[in-house]
Structure formats: structure tokens, C-alpha cells
Amino acid sequence: MTPAPPAALTATNVTVRYRAVPALTHVSLEARAGEFVALAGPNGSGKTSFIRAALGLVVPTEGTIAIGGVPVPELSLAARARALAWMPQEEPAGDNVSIRDYVGYGRYAHSQRFVPEGVRDREIAEQILRDFGFAGRESVGVQELSGGERQRLRLARVLAQDSPVLLLDEPTAHLDMGYQLDLLERVHGIARSQGRTVIAALHDLNLAARFADRIVVLQRGRKVADGAPAAVLSPALLRDVWGVVADLRRDERSGLPYLIPRLPVLEVVPPDRSRGLRVHVVGGGGSAAPILHALVAEGHRVSLGAVALFDTDSETAGELGIPTATELPFVPLGDEVRARNRELLQEADAVVVAPFQVGPGNVAVLDDILQVAVGKRLYLVDTGVAGRDHTGGVGTERLRALAARSVRVLDSADLLRALASASGSPAAQSDDADRGRVRPLERLEKPR
Amino acid sequence: MGGVPAGAAASPPPRSVRRRRAALLLLAAGVLLVVLSPLVGPVAIPAGTVYALLAHGPGAVGSASTCGGAAVSAGQCRIWAEIVWQTRLPAMILALCAGAILGLSGATLQGVFRNPLADPYLLGLSSGAAMGAAILFVFNVGISEAGVLLPAFAFLGGLIPGLVIFVAGRTGRRSPETLLLTGVALSALFSSFLATFLIYNPLGDLQVSFWLLGGMSDASWLRDAIVFGVVLSVGAVLSVLGRELNLLQLGEDVAQSMGVPVQRVTLVLVLLTTVGTATAVAFTGVIGFVGLVSPHIVRRIVGPDYRRVVPLAGLVGGGFLLLAWDAAQSILPPLVLPVGIPTSFVGAPFFLYLLYRRRATSMGAL
Missing domain, CATH: 3.40.50 (Rossmann fold)
Structure with missing residues (x-):
């Protein structure tokens, strides 16, 4: 066995409160380089709060989140942006800028004012555009893309930040099945091939089981399970956390668990x-x-x-x-x-x-x-x-x-x-x- | 490859051709405007004379030959030279600079608040600045002797709405209408203060009322110098922050996650906008809609990139206000209308158009 790679993101005993309402309570979590961690849990269980705390957008009342060993608040905004890239669940519609410019936004934290654009910035952006199938369409406006392509473009922008840790909040929301798989395949591949750490809030447990190395389950702000999909997903957990009755099966080809939630109770x-x-x-x-x-x-x-x-x-x-x-x-x-x-x-x-x-x-x-x-x-x-x-x-x-x-x-x-x-x-x-x-x-x- | 990552590809799509054509047309219109504007004014001066006087430079004042012939007396020529060099030209430059400030400010505010309807006038910045300047009149300081105090007080007055919209525009997910209604309320408040000051007006000065309506009649080279300095400095900083404005369009949290110091950048942008607007208001009065219209014209031509929209909105704003000033002098000659009248003739319907188009189009989520 090779020794485990170092922790890219370490959350220690993190508690987040909005006013007095606790959103996260004593959550500890570690994600290593190259690891794909799915955050699961019902709506309001604290997935987004965890991501926002990792970004430093909310300050934990207790505990710390560190990137590569450095607590997030100690990093400058630019350093944070180079360490962590975030794809939020929703964003304002924004302007109809070109695909090329949009992906280039991701390079902000790497570039300097008055230096128009470095060779490296351009290369990275162009590589990503090619990988994501936007080559030849660089000057098309982002609002002319379909919903699925736009989501893929958002991922491209996030990747252009070139950060070791990716925080994705419901990246597959509103996507059809094909685009869901396409997007997560890409994320999965990037985590594997580039050794980047992915922490993704996912509602779809079947997708989580398929792509994630680990599933961390949150319930009302507390971590209630953390481990390999096959170890974490159990009928009891699904009943206790989501309140659903589900048949848990095993896919014979991949050996991965999948579940069929049954009729509403x-x-x-x-x-x-x-x-x-x-x-x-x-x-x-x-x-x-x-x-x-x-x-x-x-x-x-x-x-x-x-x-x-x-x-x-x-x-x-x-x-x-x-x-x-x-x-x-x-x-x-x-x-x-x-x-x-x-x-x-x-x-x-x-x-x-x-x-x-x-x-x-x-x-x-x-x-x-x-x-x-x-x-x-x-x-x-x-x-x-x-x-x-x-x-x-x-x-x-x-x-x-x-x-x-x-x-x-x-x-x-x-x-x-x-x-x-x-x-x-x-x-x-x-x-x-x-x-x-x-x-x-x-x-x-x-x-x- | 050039430095600008624009869509300057080998076979440009039709849209960029159209845009280039529009840009050239606009540029030609601007040049024509600047060339023709010296001819406009309540006093009829032959066109040849105007250009002859301009060609002689500011020092050449006087001889009948300058004014192109024996038909013109030396005294007449002196007056015309005075009009061209001390009234028309300073007024033109003031209009260009003040319009540029308003255009820059409008583009910036629209970017900061992600609101295509933002404008220094509609958000109450202008009326706050006007109120601030009017405080001087209460203390018996006339417009002509106020000098630099006028923009300074205007700035102090503009700070109040500036800070209010800074806070109101940022907290939470307010609808765009909330910001505009905040501006309406602020405008109403400052206007009532202003009215009180003006009624009190110990100087009994008609000039003050006229200043309030807006115009370039008080232009002077000194004022031009001040406004020009402000346009250059404010414009430079605002234009440089175009990258940050671009990222802000993705939402403040996203912008911050990408490395933009959102709080600081936003504060700087709003403050600079306030400084600019205050200067413009101090010397030209309250003029609406220049800041609203100009960025939209620019977007039509160069697209939404704020690195280009902000500086070009300054250019278009300057041209727009100069055109409005020419119109103000030409609609009912020899009367000079407040310059806010022609800008509102154009701007108010445009505002309504934007408002209803906005409602009609669904906002896609990206």
C-alpha cells in the first residue's frame, strides 16, 4: 500500500450558526488529494453551509477548516481562490459574455492587473475549452447555450481557477440524465487524473454512490455517516436521515450499491x-x-x-x-x-x-x-x-x-x-x- | 494575436460586423457633433467666423480681419471671440466632461448593483449632491464665488445617498426595483431639503434656480480644468476595475470566491461614482438619464464586457450631453432650456422601455 496522500481539506469540529440557528454542529471532515467526497443529506442538512464555511463566506463559531494545513481565514482572498474553487448551486443570470471571456474569469486570482493575460492563463483556458467541447465556439455568448452546456461551462470556469480543491454545490441540479453523467464523469476524471480534491453536495445518492470515493451524510447539521458508498448506504440510514423506505440493491456489473426509493410513506x-x-x-x-x-x-x-x-x-x-x-x-x-x-x-x-x-x-x-x-x-x-x-x-x-x-x-x-x-x-x-x-x-x- | 481577447477571428460573424459598423457610425457622429457644436448658441455667428476664431487660438482676439471681412466691426468681432472662446468652447468641454462622468458613473453603478436601470440620477446621488451644494447658498456663498467649495459640498451631500445605496444595494437578495425605489425615496427627501434651502435663499439669486435646472451656462476654463481632472482620474480607476465589475456579475459571493475583494472594490466604486457625480452636479446642475442611456448604447456595440463598457460609456455620455446641450440651445432660440429637458426627453422613454423589456424577458439562471 502506498501511504495515504496528505489531507487537502481538513475540517475540525466546525460549528456554524446563522444568528442563533445552528446550521452545522461539530462537523469534522477530511478530504485527501484526488479524493471525490460526496456530501449527502436532506435539504437543510448543512451541505451548503459546510461549503460556504470552507470558502470563508461564513465564519464558523467554533472549529476551523484548513486547506493544505492553513486555516482558511489566514489565506488572502486571492490565495483562497487559488486553493478553492466553488461552483454554487445558483448564480445570477449574468451578462451574455463570450465563452472565452467567461472561462477566463476563472483566471482572475492568477493574473495581475495591468498585465493583460499571461501565456499560461491563455493556455489553461484554451485547454479547458478544448476538453469541454467548446473549441471553435469561443466567441459565442454564454446565454446562447443550452442549460446543460451552461452548467458544463460553469464547471469549466471553476476548473480554470486551477485550484487543488473543488467545492461543487449540487452540480447536477436541473440537468437531464445525460448531462448529469457527463458532468460527474468529468469531475471524477479530473479528480483521478489531476489529483484534485472534489467535495460535491449531491442529492442523488445513486450518482453519489457511483462517482464518489466517500459519502459523508449530514443530518440537521451533524455528520451521521462517513465512508465508502457501500458501507454508508443502508436502509436504516435512508429511513433515519431521509425518511424514505428504499430497496438497496447491488449493481452486478460495477458492484456498486444503488437504491430504489419506494412509494412515499x-x-x-x-x-x-x-x-x-x-x-x-x-x-x-x-x-x-x-x-x-x-x-x-x-x-x-x-x-x-x-x-x-x-x-x-x-x-x-x-x-x-x-x-x-x-x-x-x-x-x-x-x-x-x-x-x-x-x-x-x-x-x-x-x-x-x-x-x-x-x-x-x-x-x-x-x-x-x-x-x-x-x-x-x-x-x-x-x-x-x-x-x-x-x-x-x-x-x-x-x-x-x-x-x-x-x-x-x-x-x-x-x-x-x-x-x-x-x-x-x-x-x-x-x-x-x-x-x-x-x-x-x-x-x-x-x-x- | 493582439492583447485584447475580442472575437477578432478570421471570418467574423455577422454580429461583429454590425457592431463594427455601428461603432464607426457613432464615431463619425461624435466627430461631426464636436465640429458643429461651436456653431450652436443663442447668438448667431457666421460659421466661417467661428472656425476662423478657433483657428486663431485663444489669444487672437479682436481685429476685424479675424472675423472674416469688413462687414464686421472690431467691437463685434471682439464680442464674438469672447463668446466663442469664453462661453461656447468652455461649455462644450464642460458638457463633454460632465457627460463622460455621468456615463462612467452609470455604467459603474449598473455593474456594481447588477441593475441595468441604475443611474446616478435615479439612485438619488445627483439630488444628494445638489442638496449638498445648496447648503453653500444658505451661507450666502454665490455660485460664481464658490469655486472648489461647490464640488466639495456636493460630494458631502452625495455621500449620504452613496452610502445608503451601498448598503441597500448589497444586503441580501433584493429585487432590482428595491434599489430604484430607495433612490426615488432619497431623491424626494433631498429635493425637499433643497427646496427649503432655495426658498430660504438669502441671495435671492435667480442664478441658483437656473443652476439647479442644469446647464453649461456657468462654464469657465477653471471649471473645465477641475472637471477634466476628475474625469481623467475617476475614469481611469473605474475603467481599471472593469475586471472586477465583470466578476461581480456572477454574484458577490462567487466574485469573492474567485479572489475579488468585493467589499473594498464595491466601496471604492461607489465612492468614486459619488465624487464624479458630485463634481458634475456642482458645475452643471442635476441632469438625468445620461448615466442610464450611455452604457446601454455601448453594450449594443461592444457587448457586456465592463472593461470596455465603462470607458466607452464615458465617451458616449460626453457626446450625449453635448448633443443635449446643443439641443437645449436650439429648440426654442434664443432661449436656452435646462439641459436636463432634452436628456429626459430621450432618457425617460428609454427607461420605461428597459423596465418593461426587463419584465418581459425571463431571467435565465447561470
């Missing part, structure tokens, strides 16, 4: 509890999910029985805040779980059996229903038992026995009607528009 307007029934649903494998949604939306108090952890049904129940008896995946139901399930069965006014697949692991649940739910109203969501029994007959028998004592319904809508008509529940007549209505939310209420 639902927030349930608290229903009028007095109107609903206590309904226990027995399900598994996703068979109960639509039923759970429907029941909760209607204002019933719902519980779920004997499903495996990470099962779609148990996750749905988790999202909806439904009490659930859960077992570990791929093991037969344990006594504890069965006891919990029986408890829930006993408390219920009605029991709904979702069309789940019956196997040796969960057939016992059917026994429990038959034993415990005596006198309860039973509903079998089903169109038949064919193909659902994987126990070699036991399951079919139990299902038949259940069917004999149940009201059979076709689907969740049918179920709601049956529940309402049987009990004369007010839910049947209720057309109270807002009650129990499920409202999509961007994300979960984050834990404080």
Missing part, C-alpha cells in the same frame, strides 16, 4: 376511533397489504398477525403503525409469536384472512384462528383455495374449515362493505370526506 389522518372495529388481519407475502390500507383508511383499528420480518405485509404494517406479530424470516412460527398473534386475535371484533400462501411454517396460524376466534366475525378474502396450499393437504383442510365459518369476500372493497353491513357500523353510512382518508406525504416525520 403514508400519513393517516387519525380516524375517529369510536366508529371503527377492532380488526385482526392474518396475512403474509403482501397478500394483506391492500387490505390493511383499506381498513385503516376506513377508520378501523387494525392489527396484523404472524408475518415474517421484512415481509411486504409487515413493512406495510410498519408504515401504517399497525401492531403486528412478527417472526424472523424463513423459520417456522415460534411459540412467542403465536402467543402474540392469539392475543391480537382475541382482542379483535373481526378477523380477516388474507389470501396468503399456506406452508408448513405458517399453517399453525389457521389452527389458532379456528381455536381462538370462536364467535368472532370471520372474513375470508378469497376466490378459492386452489394453488395456495403448500402443506400437502393440511392447509386446504384448515381453509375449508375456516371457509365454512366465514363470510367470503372478493377483495378489500367487498370486505369493507361486508364489515359495514354486518355491524351496521357507521362507517357504512359515513361519507364524512376526511375521516380516515390516507394522504400521501413526502416523507415520514423525522425522529427528533
Whole structure:
């Protein structure tokens, strides 16, 4: 192993406050030469504040940020500009100057007044223009470029500053997929080939995972994770920090993690509890999910029985805040779980059996229903038992026995009607528009 | 390759051809303007005589032969020589220099505040300077005897709006309209002070009222020297700071991140603008819109680069004010109108045009 290159940027215990409001709290961070560090975190998590503090545009109330070992405030503005180049998220529209002049602006901190333009300045600018595909178009006005090209030109300007550290704030915002990849490829390549340090705030975690060497996750101004993408990105982190449920996969070609955020989590307007029934649903494998949604939306108090952890049904129940008896995946139901399930069965006014697949692991649940739910109203969501029994007959028998004592319904809508008509529940007549209505939310209420 | 990184490529695109043509046209118009302006004035002097007098130089005053023939008496010729050398020529130079200052200042203010509608008059600098100068009148100092005190007091008066817009124009992300409305409020405030001073006016001096309306009638070689000195020094510094103005267009934070000492540069620019405007106002009164119009004409021709816009806006401003001065003397002869009238005839509609065009075009984000 070669020894690690020296730290290009070192943030030590940095705290930034705007008035009294903390934007960053005790953040420490180190980025080495040639390293691409992605800053991730929800809006308002402190990514931009960190970048502004590194630039010296805001002064930390505590801690320091040093470039190559020298604290930023000790550097003159010109020295700072030669050490750090910044691409902010947004800039004023500016004037319609030529592409050539625009990239030349990046040379400001290197050039002297009264010395028009050095050979080196011109060479650097021309090289960048060639690399970025602007050769031959130097006199075109910047406002005549497309949005994607303009963003690329901004990057070119930033690179012309020729600084060892690049601070990019959402460089891919508003870009289409092609330009996002193009821009980050370039940044990635520059970090690799020129040994420059890149610190980029990125919202898109898939892009971050693909291009960054490290992902630093900020949440409400604190650093909550820092490491290689594969080590940092986990469902738990995504849930805790972003409040999203995401499937995390691994790209087989690159071996990099990527994630598919799932449907926005639902927030349930608290229903009028007095109107609903206590309904226990027995399900598994996703068979109960639509039923759970429907029941909760209607204002019933719902519980779920004997499903495996990470099962779609148990996750749905988790999202909806439904009490659930859960077992570990791929093991037969344990006594504890069965006891919990029986408890829930006993408390219920009605029991709904979702069309789940019956196997040796969960057939016992059917026994429990038959034993415990005596006198309860039973509903079998089903169109038949064919193909659902994987126990070699036991399951079919139990299902038949259940069917004999149940009201059979076709689907969740049918179920709601049956529940309402049987009990004369007010839910049947209720057309109270807002009650129990499920409202999509961007994300979960984050834990404080 | 030349020193200027302009688009002087082998086959210039049509836009640059058009621009070059416009520049030549403007230059020719400027030369014509300067050549013809000595002929303009309330007193009719034959054109040949005017040029003959000019050709003889300032010392040659008097003989009838200078004035081109026996028809003109020596006394008449002396008066004409006096008019040409002591009134018309100083007035022309004053108009050129004051206009240049206003053009330079307008371009600078538009750059500093990233606001195409900025102008020393609209931002209240001019009325602040006028109020400052008017303080002298309260203390019984007449315009003619005030000398250098006049621009000095004008500068003190101009400092107030200068500092206010320095602060108001920079803090936060204000809309461009906020800055202009601040200027409107400042103008109103200073105008009321000014009116108070003028009503009090112990000198009972009509000259003061006329000064306020704006014009070159009080021109003298001494004043020309002062204004010329200011134009050269202020103009030089402002033009040199064109690079910084260019970078400021990317936003103050970005400019600073690129190495521009934004705070200091902005302060220097606003102060120099104030000095320039104060000098112009002290000697020519309050003249609107020269600073607004000139930079826009220049941008049309050379593009948005402030390294070129600032000095050239000075040139165009000088020409514009000279033209306005000629117009002021020619519209209702033998009356001489306040020079602010023709500039406003042109400038106010232009301001409205800019305002509504600005609203119509969406601001792209770069």
C-alpha cells in the first residue's frame, strides 16, 4: 500500500450558526488529494453551509477548516481562490459574455492587473475549452447555450481557477440524465487524473454512490455517516436521515450499491376511533397489504398477525403503525409469536384472512384462528383455495374449515362493505370526506 | 494575436460586423457633433467666423480681419471671440466632461448593483449632491464665488445617498426595483431639503434656480480644468476595475470566491461614482438619464464586457450631453432650456422601455 496522500481539506469540529440557528454542529471532515467526497443529506442538512464555511463566506463559531494545513481565514482572498474553487448551486443570470471571456474569469486570482493575460492563463483556458467541447465556439455568448452546456461551462470556469480543491454545490441540479453523467464523469476524471480534491453536495445518492470515493451524510447539521458508498448506504440510514423506505440493491456489473426509493410513506389522518372495529388481519407475502390500507383508511383499528420480518405485509404494517406479530424470516412460527398473534386475535371484533400462501411454517396460524376466534366475525378474502396450499393437504383442510365459518369476500372493497353491513357500523353510512382518508406525504416525520 | 481577447477571428460573424459598423457610425457622429457644436448658441455667428476664431487660438482676439471681412466691426468681432472662446468652447468641454462622468458613473453603478436601470440620477446621488451644494447658498456663498467649495459640498451631500445605496444595494437578495425605489425615496427627501434651502435663499439669486435646472451656462476654463481632472482620474480607476465589475456579475459571493475583494472594490466604486457625480452636479446642475442611456448604447456595440463598457460609456455620455446641450440651445432660440429637458426627453422613454423589456424577458439562471 502506498501511504495515504496528505489531507487537502481538513475540517475540525466546525460549528456554524446563522444568528442563533445552528446550521452545522461539530462537523469534522477530511478530504485527501484526488479524493471525490460526496456530501449527502436532506435539504437543510448543512451541505451548503459546510461549503460556504470552507470558502470563508461564513465564519464558523467554533472549529476551523484548513486547506493544505492553513486555516482558511489566514489565506488572502486571492490565495483562497487559488486553493478553492466553488461552483454554487445558483448564480445570477449574468451578462451574455463570450465563452472565452467567461472561462477566463476563472483566471482572475492568477493574473495581475495591468498585465493583460499571461501565456499560461491563455493556455489553461484554451485547454479547458478544448476538453469541454467548446473549441471553435469561443466567441459565442454564454446565454446562447443550452442549460446543460451552461452548467458544463460553469464547471469549466471553476476548473480554470486551477485550484487543488473543488467545492461543487449540487452540480447536477436541473440537468437531464445525460448531462448529469457527463458532468460527474468529468469531475471524477479530473479528480483521478489531476489529483484534485472534489467535495460535491449531491442529492442523488445513486450518482453519489457511483462517482464518489466517500459519502459523508449530514443530518440537521451533524455528520451521521462517513465512508465508502457501500458501507454508508443502508436502509436504516435512508429511513433515519431521509425518511424514505428504499430497496438497496447491488449493481452486478460495477458492484456498486444503488437504491430504489419506494412509494412515499403514508400519513393517516387519525380516524375517529369510536366508529371503527377492532380488526385482526392474518396475512403474509403482501397478500394483506391492500387490505390493511383499506381498513385503516376506513377508520378501523387494525392489527396484523404472524408475518415474517421484512415481509411486504409487515413493512406495510410498519408504515401504517399497525401492531403486528412478527417472526424472523424463513423459520417456522415460534411459540412467542403465536402467543402474540392469539392475543391480537382475541382482542379483535373481526378477523380477516388474507389470501396468503399456506406452508408448513405458517399453517399453525389457521389452527389458532379456528381455536381462538370462536364467535368472532370471520372474513375470508378469497376466490378459492386452489394453488395456495403448500402443506400437502393440511392447509386446504384448515381453509375449508375456516371457509365454512366465514363470510367470503372478493377483495378489500367487498370486505369493507361486508364489515359495514354486518355491524351496521357507521362507517357504512359515513361519507364524512376526511375521516380516515390516507394522504400521501413526502416523507415520514423525522425522529427528533 | 493582439492583447485584447475580442472575437477578432478570421471570418467574423455577422454580429461583429454590425457592431463594427455601428461603432464607426457613432464615431463619425461624435466627430461631426464636436465640429458643429461651436456653431450652436443663442447668438448667431457666421460659421466661417467661428472656425476662423478657433483657428486663431485663444489669444487672437479682436481685429476685424479675424472675423472674416469688413462687414464686421472690431467691437463685434471682439464680442464674438469672447463668446466663442469664453462661453461656447468652455461649455462644450464642460458638457463633454460632465457627460463622460455621468456615463462612467452609470455604467459603474449598473455593474456594481447588477441593475441595468441604475443611474446616478435615479439612485438619488445627483439630488444628494445638489442638496449638498445648496447648503453653500444658505451661507450666502454665490455660485460664481464658490469655486472648489461647490464640488466639495456636493460630494458631502452625495455621500449620504452613496452610502445608503451601498448598503441597500448589497444586503441580501433584493429585487432590482428595491434599489430604484430607495433612490426615488432619497431623491424626494433631498429635493425637499433643497427646496427649503432655495426658498430660504438669502441671495435671492435667480442664478441658483437656473443652476439647479442644469446647464453649461456657468462654464469657465477653471471649471473645465477641475472637471477634466476628475474625469481623467475617476475614469481611469473605474475603467481599471472593469475586471472586477465583470466578476461581480456572477454574484458577490462567487466574485469573492474567485479572489475579488468585493467589499473594498464595491466601496471604492461607489465612492468614486459619488465624487464624479458630485463634481458634475456642482458645475452643471442635476441632469438625468445620461448615466442610464450611455452604457446601454455601448453594450449594443461592444457587448457586456465592463472593461470596455465603462470607458466607452464615458465617451458616449460626453457626446450625449453635448448633443443635449446643443439641443437645449436650439429648440426654442434664443432661449436656452435646462439641459436636463432634452436628456429626459430621450432618457425617460428609454427607461420605461428597459423596465418593461426587463419584465418581459425571463431571467435565465447561470
